[in-house]
Amino acid sequence: MICEKVKQLLSAFRDNPCSIPILVCSSTAALKALAWAVRKLMKRKFVRAKHHAEALEQMEKAVQQFKKENPDVQTSHILSLPLTELVEKLREGSLSPETILYSYIEKALEVNQEVNCVTAFIPSCLHHIQEMRNQKKGLLYGVPISIKDHVACKGYGCICGSGPKLSLLEQEESVLVRVLRSQGAIPFVKTNTAQCVINYDCSNAIYGQTLNPLNHKKSPGGCSGGEGALFAGGGSILGIGLDIGGSIRLLSSFCGLCGLKPTSDRLSYWGVSGPVHRLQTGESDSGSSKELADLHAAMMVYRWEFITRWKNLDLDVILCPVLGPAFTLGYLETNLDSLSSTMLYNILNFPAGVVSVALVTEADEEQLQLYSGYLDEPWDKKLRKAVEGAVGLPVAVQCVALPWQEELCLRFMKEVERLTCEKKWTTDASGANAAQRHGLNQTPPGAASVAQQSQKSSSTLPDVSSMTSKAEEGPTLQRTALQITIAEDL
Template identity: 35%
Template sequence: MDNYKQLVFGAKPKWTVILSATACGASALVLLLKWFGHQQSWKKIQEAKVRREKSLQRAEYAVCQFNESHPETDTSLILSLSLAELSKQLKDGTLTPQAVFHSYMEKTLEVNRRLNCCTEVLLESWDQLEDIDSHKDGLLYGVPVSIKENIGYKGHDSTCGVICKLDLPATGDSVLVEVLKRQGAIPFVKTNVPQGLQSFDCGNPIYGLTLNPHNPQKTSGGSSGGEGALIGGGGSVLGIGSDIGGSIRIPSSFCGICGFKPTANRLSLRGASSCIRGQKSVLSSLGPMARDVDSLALCMHALLCDHMFILDPTVPPIPFNQQVYQSSKPLRIGYYENDGYAMPSPSMSRALRETKALLEKAGHTLVSFSPPRLIYAIHELGIRGLLGDGCTTLLSNLKGGPVDPCLRVQIIPYSLPRTVKKILSVLLKPIFPRIAASLDSLRGVGSVQDLWRHHADVEDYMHEVIAEWRRCELDVLLCPMIGPAYIHNYPGQLISTITYTFIYNLLNFPAGVVPVSTVTAEDEEELRHYKGNYGDVWDKLYKKAVTGGEGLPVAVQCVALPWQDELCLRFMREVEMLVREDKK
C-alpha cells in the first residue's frame, strides 16, 4: 500500500497534494461560474432582443390597421413638415395626432429596418394617444418624440448598452419624459447607444450596430447615435439625447441634423441612467436634436416650464427667453479653425471658413480666439476628471458579458493597472506625446484630497477662459465640428478628435451644431495630403476614418457662455439662415 501511495503521489507530503487538489477544484469552480455567468448574460440579451422584436411587430400591425382604416392620410406631406409647421397644423385641427403618430411610426419602422437605430417601441404611446386631447394646450401637442435609450420611461430598461442594467425597468418616468407628456408630446420609441455611453460610435452587445443614414459604411456617431440616425433618416421630427463629451453634437454632425447641448442642469437629468453616475468634474446635459434650429428652440421653450421646475427644484427656474432668441442685433463672434491639438479635415476647415465669410458679409464682427492651455484642459482636467477613479466604475459596468467591437480597442488602455499606465506614458512621451498624456490621464485623480484640488483647478480654468472671452469682448464663438462621419470602429481608436466638443463639456458652455455643407471631391483630394498637427498614429488613423466621405454632411459648432442658451440658439439660427440663403 505504501508503494502504491508512493507511485501515485510521489514523495510529496499529503498537505501539498490536498492544496493542489483544492486549487484545481477552485479553478474549475471559477471557470464554471464564469461559464454560467456568460450563459446568463446571453440569455438576458436574447430576451431583450425578443422584447424588442415583439414591440416592433406590434407597432407594425397597429400601423397597418390604421392605414387600412384611414387611406386618406397623406404620410409624405406629414413627414415633410417642420416641427413648427406640424405643431401649427395639429393645433388648428388640419392634422390629427393619430395621423401624425402613425405616419412617424411607419417611417420609424422603415428607417430602423435599414439602420438598426431603435431599441424598442414604447407601446404605451398608443394609450397616451387615446388621451392626447387632454393636453391640447401643450406646446408640443400631438408631436411624436424619440428618446435616447438611457432616458427613463416607466416599465422599460435604460441599459446604457450594458448587460448588468438589463431587466431593471424604470419605476417611473424621468422628469423630462413627464414634462414632454404634460406638453402634449408622445414619446414613442427609444433609440440605440454605444456600450456604456463611452464611445462616439454606436454599437452594443444587446441591440447591435447602428448605421449612418447617408452611408451604411459610416457610423451614426455617439453616444446619441440612434437619435441621430433616426432623425437624419426621417423617422422622427424631434428627439432627446444626452451629451458629456459631444454625444449630442457628434451624431448630429455625422447625420446632418441640428443638435443642442444646453448648460448642464438647465434641463433636469433626474431619471436618466449613466455608467459613471456621481462624477462631477465634467457635467452631462440632456438636450434636443432635430432637423432645424427652430425645432430645438421650440423644444427648449416647452421643457423650460413650471412643471419641470416643480418636479425638479434643483433646476434653476429660468423660463425660455424668446426675446434673446429672436434678436437680430449684430454679434461679435470669436472663431478658430484649428485647435492646435487635432487638425481638422479639409471639409471641416472649409465649412468653418465659408461660414465665417457669410457671417462677416451679414454684418457680424469676427475676431480670432482660441481656448487657452487646451492640452492641459483636455488631459489633466477633462479625461482625468471624467475617469477620476482610474476607470474602475466604468469597467465594472462592462463585466458579465462581451465587449462590443466599437469599444474594444478603447477599453484596452482603460484596463491596465495604474502603474503600467504611468510607465507606458513615460516611455511613450518622447515619441507620441498625445498618446502618452492620454494614458497618464486614465490613471484618474487619486485621493479625495486630489479630487478636491482637481475640482478647484477645473473652476479656475473655467474662469481663465471666461476672462479671455471677456477680453476679446465676445458674444459667441464659432468653431469647427468633428466630421465627416467616421468608418465604423474608428471612433474607439480616436479619442484625440473629441477636443472640439469635449472642451465645452468641461467648461459647461452651451454648444450646438448646424449642418452647413457636404464633403466635396476637392475635399477628398485634399485629404490625401493630410498630415495632421503631430503626424502620429492618431493623425494617420483619422485620415483613414474620414476617407470616402464625399456627399456626407459637414457642420460647424456654435458656443456661448454658461446660461446663455438662448443666445447660442439664436447664433445657430443665424448660421442656418445664412447658409440657406447662400444655397438659393
C-alpha cells in the first residue's frame, strides 16, 4: 500500500510533471511507485512534444508546397484585410479559402517561433476546406480561426497545461467548434494557456512560457494568452478563449486587441475543459455545501442590488479601467486583488469588452515612479514594478453593459474605438502629436499589427441602425454618450 503522503505527492506531481518531488520514505514500494509515475508522465510529455514537432513540420511543408504552386499570392495583403472584407472576397471568389488558410498558417508558424503561443496545428483543416469548397455557406465561410487549448476539438487534446491530460484525445467537438464549423469557419490552430487555466499569465509545465509579441519582456496576459499573442502577432483573425476572471479582457489590454466577455451561458460551455461553469454558477465536484450555498445566495443579492443602483442612476453603459499595461514577466505573483476591475463583472454576470485607447509614453513612465499605491497594500506596491518599462505598449479601457445586452456593449466599444481613432493622430498647436513630444516613434514595435487587428475587430461590430425593434426601444447612442457618468458610490 502506498502511504497517504505518497498519494498526495503523486497528485501534486500530476499537475506539474516538471517539478519532481523529493521523498524520504522507509517504504521501497512507495519509492518504486513514485518512480513509475515520474517515468510515465515524462513519457507522455515526450510523446506530446514529438507529435507537436511533427505537426509543425507537416504544416511548414504544406505551406512551402502551396507557395511553390502559387508564387503570386500576396500574403501581406491577405493578412491586412479586415474580417468583413475577407468574407466578402471569399464569397465572390476573388480569394480562395486555401489561399487565406495557408497565409495564416505561415504567419502563425512565424509568430509561434517568436513567442511560443501554439499548442497544436490542426492538419484536418486542409481536408475541411475540400468538404466545404462547393458549399459557400455560413457567416464565416472560409475564415481560419484559432481556438484556445481548453476548447475540445475532435482528435486533439485539451491539455490545459496539466500532466494527467497529456495522453487524452477528445472524442467529440465542443458546441462552440461545431457552431463555428457550421458557419463555414476553419479551426486551424490551438493556442497556449495558463497552468490548469487559472492565472493571469500564460505559462505551464507542458508548453512553457508564452511571450508578448509587442515586448518579449512582458506577458501576453492569461489565461488565454496564447490567443492574445497569436492575434497581436498577426497570426489569427478570429478566436475563442475563456474569461473566468478577466482572461479575454486582460490579453486584449496587454496585447492591444478588442475582446468581449459575454453574459454567462450566452455561449455553450459543453466541451470546454477547466473550472468554467462551476466558478460562474457556484456549483461544486464535492457536493453543494452550506457555505457555498450561502456564498452563492449572497452573490445573487449583490447582483440584484448592483443592477437596482445602476437603473436608479439611469445608466446605459459604463466606461471603466482594466488591468494594464502588460505585466513584466516574473511579477505575476501579484495578489489576485489586482483583478478586481475585471472579476467584478464576472460576479455580476455583465457583458464587458475591452478596447485600446492609447500608448504608454515616457511621461507616463516618469509619473509611474511617483506612484506609491493606496491603503499601503502589498500587491499595490508590486503593481508598479509589474507595469513599468511599458513605453509604447497599449493602454485600454473596459466597456460594460447590463446582462444580455451584448449588442449595446459592442456598439459602445465601437464608438469608443471610433473616437480614439479620430483623436489618436491629431496634432496640438505646435504641430507635434503627443508621442512625438515625448520622443517616441509614432509606430512602436508591433503597433502596426495591433492597429491592424483593431481595425479588423471594429469592422465586425454591429451598427446600431441594424438592430431589432427590441434594441431600438432602448437608449440611443446620443443619450448614452451624455450619461456615461460613474457615481462614486457605484
